[in-house]
Amino acid sequence: MPLPRPAPITAPGPTGAEMLRAIRRIRRDPVAFLQSVRDEHGGVAQFPIPRPPTYLVSDADAVRRVLVTNASAYGKRTLQYSTLALVTGDGLLTADTETWRPHRRILQPAFHHVAVAAVAGHVARAVDRVDRSWSARCQASAATRAVIDVDETMAHLALEVVGRALFGTDLTGDAARLTTATLQALDVVVGRARTPVSAPAWVPTPGNVRLGRAVARLDAAVTSMLAERAVAGTEPRAPDMLDLLLVGGELTPTQVRDEVVTFIVAGHETVAAALTWACYLLGRDPVAAQRLRDEVDGVAAGRDQPLEVADLDRLPYTRAVVDETLRLYPPAWLITRRAREDDVLAGVALPRDALVIISPWLVHHDADLWSGPADFRPQRFLPEGGAPDQARSAYLPFGAGPRMCIGREMALLETVLALAGLARRFDITPVDAAPVRPLLAVTVRPDGGLRMLVRPRL
Ligand code: HEM
Structure with a gap:
């Protein structure tokens, strides 16, 4: 059998020996490694990987070309997405382009702003539940405060929402089971993505067995929801997104299952990560935390009822805190594409089938685009702080x-209202000054959780 031809080298990049020497660093701190590749080799760099030819694209214009202006030339047949x-x-x-296009059209109405507005009520109920749980923990302590794993709380909150x-189902009872199944399945998926050669999914390696069980649990939860729906059938109730998926019978049961699991996976960890990092960053910046509290108190003054969609316009600083959190810790830190045809990116010839790796994290920390890229400065997203246009167009927490x-509007509404709702009722401060290490897996989460001190506000 002829040996596969090595990938043509069309861009500068690290050598094979340099990659081997960096292996531990890549595992420990992948972003720092990617950053060093970008710094040394430029905005389009090539890794010494024969097949597929693999490029790190961090030049802002080249990123835009891949995701926006020449998007049809790039698909999702990549290891990241197939895993x-x-x-x-x-x-x-x-889904790759051909399957994706009709599905996006079918699913779009489920994310219409009228449907999304209902999320405010779900956030209010979830915040109430957190309130009861945190308050009980605080009351149990003589000092009326408690150390809470905020990361865990946010994971439950996001899953519930x-x-x-x-x-429309109350998932709180199932939350732990579903969270565990999702996290376990994603864990195995991350392990596979990091291993250059993985056994096929049908080989009963311990990882594959765990994956199989976790997927079965996810399937069971979804199936029981669909069965409940069939029985509940005609009861009058507000339509939820599953109703919108089932409308018109355009999707097969397997397709409904795939979308349901996709929404749980895509809409749960990402939102939880955003909320967790927002608490972390506010905890390290008392001035920003106070400004957010003042804003929320101003909006909620004299009211008992929860915050609602109409309040969003009056929470610009809270929104800026969320925007800045998503810049510093973009939960989806890696986006990949496969070139469907030859292309040229920032003067570099890219062959068909090339793998493109884009890291929103890298682009969001680019000192040529952002002043003080490592600093937490929510005001840069306010008119007063005026982030330059070129930075705004390179802002990619939700891709481009x-x-x-598809869940951007829902995610922003959810994070802003949940953050404001919790700030209205609790002071959330750091346990100590030690910085928390981000763990970059499918999303970016704090390594070991995020323990913070929680105290009800008087
Ligand atoms: C802060 C929260 C969120 C972040 C940071 C985030 C980030 C992203 C990013 C970067 C992409 C594009 C990936 C790519 O181009 O390859 C994406 C796609 C997607 N997200 Fe989100 N997401 C969030 C919340 C949600 C929510 C709440 C849902 C649904 C309930 C959701 C569902 C999806 C789906 C279905 C796609 C694929 C869209 C398509 O290809 O048509 N996401 N998300």
């Missing part, structure tokens, strides 16, 4: 172009 598809099937996030939004996050 994720072991959990999500052919759902919207992982996405569950209610999609299915036709494959941009």
Whole structure:
């Protein structure tokens, strides 16, 4: 059999020996490694990988070309997405262009702003539940405060909200089971993505067995929801997103299952990460935390009822805190594409089938685009702070172009209202001054969780 031809080298990049020497660094701190590749070799760099030819694209114009202006030349047939598809099937996030296009059209109405506005009520209920749980923990302590793993709380909150939004079902009872199944499945998926050669999914390695079980649990939860729906049938109730998926019978049951699992996976960890990092950053910046509290108190003054969609316009600083959090810690830190045809990016010839790696994290920390890129400065997203246009167009927490996050509006509404709702009731401060290490897996989460001190406000 003839040996595969090595990939043509069309861009500068690290040598094979340099990659081997960096292996531990890549595992420990992948972003720092990518950053060093960008710094040394420029905005389009090539890795010494024969097949597929693999490029790190961090030049802002080249990123835009891949995701927006020449998006049809790039698909999602990449290791990252095909591994994720072991959990999500052919759902919207992982589907390649031909399957994706009609599905996006069918699913778009489920994310129409009228449907999304209902999420405010789900957030209010979830915040109430957190309030009861945190308050009980604080009352149990003589000092009326408690150390809470905020990361864990946010994971439950985000799962509850996405569950209610999609299915109208109260997922709190199932939350732990579903969270575990999702995290376990994603864990295996991350392990596979990091291993250059993985056993096929049908080989019963311990990882594959865990993946199989976790996917079965996810499937069971979804199936029981669909069965409940069939029985509940004609009861009058507000339509949820699952109703919108089932409308018209355009999707097969497998396709409905894939989209449902996709929404849980895509809409749960990402939102939880955003909320967790927002608490972390506010905890380290008392001035920003106070400004947010003042804003929320001004909006909520004299009211008992929860914050609602109409309040969003009066929470610009809270929104800026969320925007800045998503800049510093973009939960989706890696986006990949496969070139469907030859292309030229920033003067570099890219062959068909090339793998393109884009890291929103890298672009968001580019000192040529952002002043003080490592600093937490929410005001840069306010008119007073005026982030330059070129930076705004390189702001990618939700991706860009036709494959941009379908849940963006819902995610922003959810994070702003949840953050404001919790700030209205609690002071959330750091336990100590030690910085928390980000763990870059499918999303970016704090390594070991995020323990913070929580105290009800008087
Ligand atoms: C802060 C929260 C979120 C972040 C940071 C985020 C980020 C992203 C990013 C970067 C992409 C594009 C990936 C690519 O181009 O390859 C994406 C796509 C997607 N997201 Fe989100 N997301 C969030 C919340 C949500 C929510 C709440 C949902 C649904 C309930 C959701 C569902 C999806 C889906 C289905 C896609 C695929 C869209 C398509 O290709 O048509 N996301 N998300």
